[in-house]
Amino acid sequence: MLECNDPKRPLTPAERHVVDYLNENIARIASLSITDISEGAYVSTATVSRAIRKCGFSSFIAARFHLAQEHTATANQIQANRVLAESYNECVRTIERINVSDIQTAAQHILQAPRVIVLTRSASRGVAEDFCVQLMSLKCNALVIYDGEIMERLDQYVNPDDLIIALTIYNTQSALYEAVKLARQAGCYVVTCCCVAGTTLQEISDITLLGYSASEPGIRKLGVSSRIPLMLITRCIAQYIAAIKAPQTADAHLEVDGL
Secondary structure (H helix, E strand, C coil): CCCCCCCCCCCCHHHHHHHHHHHHCHHHHHHCCHHHHHHHHCCCHHHHHHHHHHCCCCCHHHHHHHHHHHCCCCHHHHHHHHHHHHHHHHHHHHHHHCCHHHHHHHHHHHHHCCCEEEECCHHHHHHHHHHHHHHHHCCCCEEEECCHHHHHCHHHCCCCCCEEEEECCCCCCHHHHHHHHHHHHCCCEEEEEECCCCCHHHHCCCEEEECCCCCCCHHHHHCCCCCHHHHHHHHHHHHHHHHHHCCCCCCCCCCCCCC
16 A cells, blocks of 8 residues: 655645555556556646655656555566566666766767767667667768678778767677777767776777666566667757757746656
């Protein structure tokens, strides 16, 4: 059962209604979204999030996972909630690790560079291609190189004023490191996006944007690593470029719900 026992943070009438609604529907909690609950209780999703936090949970995802384990959820429902909780944690931890100054610096170099070259290997190729599409939509000259033979001779293809962006989850590909080293020798500025701190690639990069990847995320059991951190980092860069190219109106606001 959900309950708020903190006298310093009492529930408002609307939040109490949310808690009562959740407790009345606890048998179905494993399959309900925050939107389902807000509509069922006739409150906003922000109210649901506040009520959950006052009951001692960091997020709706955490509360749902906990309640699903303790009550009548099936094994499959618990597993689905575990996956969602894991993905939520990966997103939040990545956002927490992103250095705002590095996002700004990376964006400025992208805007100033006559050409942006994104280096990656097969595991992150989809993220790199999507990032380039975003950059091209912002009128930036961007391309992806993932071919190992081209990377081996990268110094023959780059100019000193090119910007190099290396995308890698764990930096396990020596070809990527060697390519970045050639680019640095050619005089290029290098931005690395990675999920592991202190790699050899980070040592030769001008800035490194670090994402978060759980040590044993469920998807890795299938021999695949999550691309969520790299997708978040590149999205933040592209969104920031879009924002400074087309500033929001003075009365615009950003609502972050549940974080």
